[in-house]
Amino acid sequence: MSSTSSQRTPLKLISAAETEKRLKLLYQISSQTSTELRTQLEMALKLTTELIGMDIGIISEVKDENYTVQYFYPPDSGLHVGQEFILGSTYCSITLKSDDVVAINHMSESEHNRHPCYEAFSLESYIGIPILIDGELYGTINFSSPKPKEGGFIPSDYILVRLLGEWVGATVKRDRIQTELRQKNELYELISSNSADMICIHDVEGVYEFVSPSSKSILGYTPEELLGKNHYHLIHEEDIEFLRENTHKDLRDAKTVSSVEYRIRNKKGDYIWFESSVTPVKGKDGEVQQLQSVSRDITDRKKVDLLFKSAQEMANVGGWEFEVDTNRLYWTDELYRIYELPIGSEINLEEVIEFFPGSSKDKIISVINRAVERGDSYDITLPFITANGTRKWVRAIGTAHTQDGKTKSMSGTFQDVTIQIDSEKKIVSQNERLKAITATRDKLYSIIAHDLKGAFQGILGMAELLKMELKDIIPVESDTEFKLSLLHMSAQNAYELLENLLDWVRMQDSDIEVNKESIDLEEVLVKSISLMQSAASRKGIEIKQEIYPILMDGDSKMLATVFRNLISNAIKYTDKGGEIKISAKQLTDKVEIVVQDEGVGMNEEIIQSLFDKNNRPQRKGTMSEKGTGLGLILCSELIELHDGSISVESKEGEGSTFTVLLPIH
Incomplete structure (x- = not known):
């Protein structure tokens, strides 16, 4: 080749x-x-x-x-x-x-x-x-x-x-x-992890003579690694003495040890909990020749026990049991801690009831007696004073256990709920303060809505009146005429902002209701346009309309607010002499309203944040008109209340188109 x-x-x-x-x-x-x-x-x-x-x-x-x-x-x-x-x-x-x-x-x-x-x-x-x-x-x-x-x-x-x-x-x-090797190893590990208990044979001193393959998954040692080693060399030093005293002697006497728990060191050097059952193997002479053990890893179970104990301590919950016939009472350690008594000290029912002051003592005696007599359960929260004089609130829960219709014993829990009770009291107090603050705020909104709106209407009226009275005296496009127009525009913008703020606050408080009725959309739109016509005229902006009578269900005041805001924005961001197109048409079961301008437009970043309450854009208009970004958020929420939607298409320098879709019914 x-x-x-x-x-x-x-x-x-x-x-x-x-x-x-x-x-x-x-x-x-x-x-x-x-x-x-x-x-x-x-x-x-x-x-x-x-x-x-x-x-x-x-x-x-x-x-x-x-x-x-x-x-x-x-x-x-x-x-x-x-x-x-x-x-x-x-x-x-x-x-x-x-x-x-x-x-x-x-x-x-x-x-x-x-x-x-x-x-x-x-x-x-x-x-x-x-x-x-x-x-x-x-x-x-x-x-x-x-x-x-x-x-x-x-x-x-x-x-x-x-x-x-x-x-x-x-x-x-x-x-x-x-x-291929990895797959074989994974299969081997899977088999090992689900293998049976560890079965071993030891000599009488504890030396391993046989070890089952499960030792690998349980202790990490292969059988070959354990053979010849003494079992006791792996046991935790704190448990060795216990095992020698309680199990080794029994085994030498040929007695079976059914279950014993202790800690054993695995190959990693970590101690795990073992539960073993050990059976002596006797020779012909009756002497113990070997020991057969069956062991399992109970570490997870021990962890659960410890976690339960820790949970009791963290939750301040103690358990108890009471034998009715013998009048004997048993407590967990946590219950001693709640009472602030030495753990393991002698207790009886009559003494522990004395820790409840005044009427609380009568109540706890009453529920216990009723439980004993009727077999009832109880769940009661009472004030309580510990052995050291600490005042607490406790929740006492008890259940009666009956036999042949007679209560033989009771058991339950006892929880320190002082923090919860104190927190609940604080919450009640804070709620009262919040109600008072809300009432004061509502009064303030009422004053703003009435007095400030009235004041702005007066300013707007006076500005309009001045323009009319001076139109024949002041030359068109003079400095004075410009200032009067600016005064009127500023007052109008401030008034619109005030109305938007009040409407938005009412919506946040869920204090606004949709009053839907049959309305003529053309009438609402035309009225909204006429209210904004003077602002458009001041900038020489022509508003073109393509609107037809459309009957639909809606709240005319809310929709008028939406349309005014959209038209106001279009005017604000359109240059002098520009053009705005407003159209409305029916699409089967929806109505489409479009407000299109030839203004400054928006980039993608601004479009994405238009309806974001936490990041609303605030841009000035073409004549430095201020913008808060609140109007579009209000529009979005009002449209949402009508089960409608609003969308925008825009390019920087090419204008914007806002489209509103509303259901007819």
């Missing part, structure tokens, strides 16, 4: 420097730190493609007549993992006829210029080699370009691709082996 390759591609004599580059590349590829197969192979493709001046590098898998792309470079080549081709439509069909490197410098001038791959993709240069794993074909590694290979492939390119093919085959094989 090498002779055939030389006829297709004349080899070029090169310097030792080029060979050294390719050897360094092979070293770089083979010494990658990543252990992830895809990362390794894709890096190899990248480095090789760039060094030999190709555009595309591919590692394929070939099965029968199917060619599948498994790895490729560059990422934007248009290829994807798993992409399939018919083998005969790829240059690799040429490669697989060889057992060595195939290189073609200029496909159109070669004997393969009519190959289906050339006709489909016009790839002019190509170099590749088959990849073999254990003598079996895996696929190919190849590099190609739509440009001819200037000067042709050099001898070290052949060596590079040949060695690279061998490295890929070895790397894929190693990954397969590692994957």
Whole structure:
């Protein structure tokens, strides 16, 4: 095959420097730190493609007549993992006829210029080699370009691709082996984690003579690691004496130990809790020859017990049990702590009842007596004084346990709820203060709504009156006329802001109701436009209307507020002499209202924050009119109350279009 390759591609004599580059590349590829197969192979493709001046590098898998792309470079080549081709439509069909490197410098001038791959993709240069794993074909590694290979492939390119093919085959094989081993290990670990208890045989001194395989999953030791070791050497030093005194003697006397709990050290050096049952194995002479043990890890159960104990302490909950016939009372440690008594001290029912002061004592006696006599349960919260004189609130819960209709015992819990009671009292107090603050605030809103609105209406009226009286005296576009217009516009803006604020506050307090009725949308829109006409005229803005009578269900006052705000915004952000278009039309069961302006428009960042209460944009208009961003938020909430929607389309410098969709019914 090498002779055939030389006829297709004349080899070029090169310097030792080029060979050294390719050897360094092979070293770089083979010494990658990543252990992830895809990362390794894709890096190899990248480095090789760039060094030999190709555009595309591919590692394929070939099965029968199917060619599948498994790895490729560059990422934007248009290829994807798993992409399939018919083998005969790829240059690799040429490669697989060889057992060595195939290189073609200029496909159109070669004997393969009519190959289906050339006709489909016009790839002019190509170099590749088959990849073999254990003598079996895996696929190919190849590099190609739509440009001819200037000067042709050099001898070290052949060596590079040949060695690279061998490295890929070895790397894929190693990954397969590692994957297979990992799967076997995972299966083994799964079996181990669900294995039975640890079964062992010891001599009479505790030395392991047999250990079941489950020791690996329970203690981390293999059976071989434990054989010959003394069991006692793994036991926690605090538990050894207990075991020697309570179990070892019984075992020597041939007595079975049914259950004993202790701590044992695992291979990691951590102590876990063990529960063991040990049976003596006697010889013919009746003497104990060996000990057979069955052990299990009870660490989780112990943790639950400790957590329960900790939970009792954290929640200040103690448990108790009372035997009616013997008058004996049993407490958990936490109950002693609540009473502030020494743990384990002698207690009786009559004494502990004395800790309840005044009427609380009568109440606790009453519920206990009723529980004993009737078998009732109780749940009561009472004041309480500890042995140290600490005043607390406690919740006492008790349940009677009866037999043959007679209460034999009682049990329950006793919880220190002082913090909860104090918190509840604080909440009640804070609620009262909040009610008073709310009442004061509502009075303030009432004053603002009545007095300030009245004052603004007076200012607006006076400004309008001044303009009318002085229109024949003051020249048009004079400084005085401008100031009067500015005065009127400022007062109008402030008035609109005040109305928006009051409406928005009422909505936040849920103090606003939708009074839907049959309305003529045209009438509401035209009235809203007429109220804003003077503001538009002052800026020389023409408002064009395309509105028709449409009957729908809605709150005319709320919708008027929406339309006024949208029109006001359009005027505010439109230059002098501009144009605003307002239209309304019916769409089956909805109404579409559109307010379109030729104003300054908005960028995407502003559009995204238009209806955000916490990040509303505040922009000045084309005549420096102030904007708070509150109007659109109010519009959105009022439209939402009508089960409608609002959207916006805008480009900076090209104006904005607001579209409102409302249901007809």
